[in-house]
Amino acid sequence: MKKIGNILIVDPIKGEFVGNVLVDGGRIESVIPKNSDVYKYIAMPGFIDLHTHGCIGKDTMRLSAEDLEGWEKFLYSQGVTAFLPTTVSAKKEDMLRVSKFVDEYVHERAYTSVYGIHYEGPYINIEKKGAQNSDMIRAATTEEIREVISSVVKLITMAPEVEGFYDVLTVLKENKTVVSLGHTNAGFKDMRRAFLYGVNRITHFPNAIKGLHHRELGGVGAGLYLDFEIEMIVDGIHLAPEFVDMIYRIKGADKIMLITDSIDAAGLEDGKYNLGGLDVTVKNGKATLPDGTLAGSTLLFNKAIKNFKKFTNCSLRELAKVSSYNAARNLAIEDVARIEEGYKANIVLLDKELNVIRTYLNGETVYESN
Numbered sequence: 289m290k291k292i293g294n295i296l297i298v299d300p301i302k303g304e305f306v307g308n309v310l311v312d313g314g315r316i317e318s319v320i321p322k323n324s325d326v327y328k329y330i331a332m333p334g335f336i337d338l339h340t341h342g343c344i345g346k347d348t349m350r351l352s353a354e355d356l357e358g359w360e361k362f363l364y365s366q367g368v369t370a371f372l373p374t375t376v377s378a379k380k381e382d383m384l385r386v387s388k389f390v391d392e393y394v395h396e397r398a399y400t401s402v403y404g405i406h407y408e409g410p411y412i413n414i415e416k417k418g419a420q421n422s423d424m425i426r427a428a429t430t431e432e433i434r435e436v437i438s439s440v441v442k443l444i445t446m447a448p449e450v451e452g453f454y455d456v457l458t459v460l461k462e463n464k465t466v467v468s469l470g471h472t473n474a475g476f477k478d479m480r481r482a483f484l485y486g487v488n489r490i491t492h493f494p495n496a497i498k499g500l501h502h503r504e505l506g507g508v509g510a511g512l513y514l515d516f517e518i519e520m521i522v523d524g525i526h527l528a529p530e531f532v533d534m535i536y537r538i539k540g541a542d543k544i545m546l547i548t549d550s551i552d553a554a555g556l557e558d559g560k561y562n563l564g565g566l567d568v569t570v571k572n573g574k575a576t577l578p579d580g581t582l583a584g585s586t587l588l589f590n591k592a593i594k595n596f597k598k599f600t601n602c603s604l605r606e607l608a609k610v611s612s613y614n615a616a617r618n619l620a621i622e623d624v625a626r627i628e629e630g631y632k633a634n635i636v637l638l639d640k641e642l643n644v645i646r647t648y649l650n651g652e653t654v655y656e657s658n
């Protein structure tokens with residue numbers, strides 16, 4: 289039995305209170321509130337990043353087991369206890385290679401923070417390709433989807449207007465792969481149609497989505513008006529701070545999921561990098577293609593939560609929602625993202641400036657700051 293004492297417990301449902309947490313066998317045994325407001329550290333559910341292409345030189349498209357272990361370890365320093373290595377638009381063979389590799393990796397380990405794979409593309413709209421390789425972008429077919437999908441594929445970003453989108457939805461649903469709309473030029477009607485078919489999630493809103501017009505609401509209007517859950521890259525580069533605050537006020541903390549969309553350059557120096565075969569330059573932390581298009585981010589998750597708090601002045605309880613709880617519920621992971629009896633002891637301790645002090649995965653300390 290392990291005790292994490294004198295902390296401000298931040299549970300996304302019960303709220304914030306001082307107390308002790310007892311951990312046993314990888315799970316939270318009990319949460320004991322104390323009649324006090326004195327605490328040293330803040331305890332939040334471990335962060336969840338459902339959209340990351342890489343960091344510190346690691347890249348989903350070219351991983352060894354050692355790389356992925358290094359990636360996991362680095363993310364513990366960011367408080368991340370679950371993430372989805374995310375692909376870029378690629379050949380069928382490469383998608384399969386990556387997903388098989390990650391599947392084996394996960395199954396060989398008693399516990400890991402790798403929860404599965406996110407396929408970003410290739411079934412997207414070339415007009416909104418962002419930093420996706422146009423040679424790889426294509427229509428969706430049931431035949432190909434059946435080949436590339438397996439239980440490790442938890443999430444897929446697709447454009448609703450690509451050919452075959454509605455054909456493959458059933459296959460994806462049977463496989464329990466969550467579909468997210470993104471890299472799309474769909475207008476309001478097409479976004480609504482997908483929503484009515486049960487697709488209620490938007491990838492890195494509103495980047496690579498059709499803008500808002502007062503007669504044609506576009507993907508941005510659809511995201512705001514309909515009950516979509518949205519990913520946001522809160523690095524201060526992809527979205528203006530005021531935009532983040534505005535979305536928080538409109539949608540509320542229940543509908544936002546923080547992601548990093550980080551590439552291999554995250555956590556490294558400025559310089560030249562490569563994303564899915566495209567040349568990327570990183571200058572002052574901003575990653576771009578030669579034509580200036582943003583190419584993922586160099587955002588780290590600890591920074592994302594600090595930015596969100598700063599831009600919106602949200603409560604810690606709301607911060608626990610946007611950094612963990614909403615993502616877990618979105619993928620139907622039931623036993624994480626709360627500081628509550630019976631839940632997995634994936635917990636991050638932060639100081640009052642929100643720096644990560646210690647990270648627990650399955651009750652074990654996997655990161656400790658010096």
Ligand code: FE
Nearest residue numbers: 408418492496
């Ligand atoms: Fe993207």
